[in-house]
Amino acid sequence: MQAGRTATQDRIVETADRLFYERGYDHTSFADIADEVGLSRGNFYYHFKTKDDILTAVIAHRSRKTQQMLAAWADHAADPAGRIRQFIGMLTMNAARIRRHGCPVGTLCTELAKLEHPALPQASQLFTLFRQWLAQQFAQLGYALEADALAMHLLGRSQGIATLASAFNDEAYIQQEVMQLNQWLAQLPPPSGK
Amino acid sequence: MQAGRTATQDRIVETADRLFYERGYDHTSFADIADEVGLSRGNFYYHFKTKDDILTAVIAHRSRKTQQMLAAWADHAADPAGRIRQFIGMLTMNAARIRRHGCPVGTLCTELAKLEHPALPQASQLFTLFRQWLAQQFAQLGYALEADALAMHLLGRSQGIATLASAFNDEAYIQQEVMQLNQWLAQLPPPSGK
DNA sequence: GTCTATACCCAGATAGAC
DNA sequence: GTCTATCTGGGTATAGAC
Numbered sequence: 030m031q032a033g034r035t036a037t038q039d040r041i042v043e044t045a046d047r048l049f050y051e052r053g054y055d056h057t058s059f060a061d062i063a064d065e066v067g068l069s070r071g072n073f074y075y076h077f078k079t080k081d082d083i084l085t086a087v088i089a090h091r092s093r094k095t096q097q098m099l100a101a102w103a104d105h106a107a108d109p110a111g112r113i114r115q116f117i118g119m120l121t122m123n124a125a126r127i128r129r130h131g132c133p134v135g136t137l138c139t140e141l142a143k144l145e146h147p148a149l150p151q152a153s154q155l156f157t158l159f160r161q162w163l164a165q166q167f168a169q170l171g172y173a174l175e176a177d178a179l180a181m182h183l184l185g186r187s188q189g190i191a192t193l194a195s196a197f198n199d200e201a202y203i204q205q206e207v208m209q210l211n212q213w214l215a216q217l218p219p220p221s222g223k
Numbered sequence: 224m225q226a227g228r229t230a231t232q233d234r235i236v237e238t239a240d241r242l243f244y245e246r247g248y249d250h251t252s253f254a255d256i257a258d259e260v261g262l263s264r265g266n267f268y269y270h271f272k273t274k275d276d277i278l279t280a281v282i283a284h285r286s287r288k289t290q291q292m293l294a295a296w297a298d299h300a301a302d303p304a305g306r307i308r309q310f311i312g313m314l315t316m317n318a319a320r321i322r323r324h325g326c327p328v329g330t331l332c333t334e335l336a337k338l339e340h341p342a343l344p345q346a347s348q349l350f351t352l353f354r355q356w357l358a359q360q361f362a363q364l365g366y367a368l369e370a371d372a373l374a375m376h377l378l379g380r381s382q383g384i385a386t387l388a389s390a391f392n393d394e395a396y397i398q399q400e401v402m403q404l405n406q407w408l409a410q411l412p413p414p415s416g417k
Numbered sequence: 418g419t420c421t422a423t424a425c426c427c428a429g430a431t432a433g434a435c
Numbered sequence: 436g437t438c439t440a441t442c443t444g445g446g447t448a449t450a451g452a453c
Binding site: 051052053055056129130131134135136138139140142143144149152153156178181182184185186187188189190192193195196197202205206209 | 250330337338343347372387389400
């Protein structure tokens, strides 16, 4: 555990993380979080001074969780293609949640962009974690030159799937597109350049 | 003009349309809209009783605009493939706005889903307009059986592009993916079925 | 149709007792 | 660390004069 982080703060951050995902950042009030954690509104401010502080903590928490997940994927699959399939499999695994609330990263970035919130770059960094990890896998597949573009392409495809699945409340569409993503990966044209 | 709609109401709806897109629905207040239109808060309620009423009017307004746009595309391009390229070209044409605020339809649906707002199905209908129009074009290209899946695929790709362009504030990425979309369209495998 | 004034509520945030 | 009580601001919405 990091210096300065207490058990109560962790509970607040985990609850806020979930509520920001389910209801959105702006639409989640201090009272909502405090109620779910079981704290009074007044006590809440002992742990976090402002709402932006909670957002910062939530993004940092998501960043740690993401890095752990990426490391676990790297352990579970020996080859780069298998690792990329782990990423794609995330859509299947979280299909129910995605159908209801979209992608946690994408919807947060979308909201912060509208709010012109200064934390948008930090939130986008969550995308960057996936982007760099995916680019690394594509590079190991031999696509050195186009690794980043391939990573962005795959990220974009995933985002579109999440957005439409949520708008249409349609889980079957996710599975249909996941199949196409795996086909796309299996049939990538050979690497360009030397 | 429809019965019951006045010039002032139209000005309100057009301003609300823009502000909902730029700032989000929940984050846009009556005062914001009234200020930009040049009305007092009190007078505002003469034209619209509740915020939901404005949202309903904005969605209806967008629906009319979308149907006009789709009809115009159908006029500008004689063949179905050209019409689909008009859809893809929308990403290029609106690249600057998309980079800043995402897709108007996608971001609205994302927000309404989080708010569990009863107008989400109406907002999703805006997607359906594109979906059915695109499916029609793919059917005319001979893809009768997979027309809807192709339409959803293209819609999803566009949504992902808009989401990432906005998160990374990156317009070049839009152009890069638009090129890939046009390639995808040109190199579609031949229709299945008989 | 347009205005001012105001009611009312809920949000973020603070003070101070325990 | 936790609580109750409170301040302040902004939001939706209404009443009533002009």
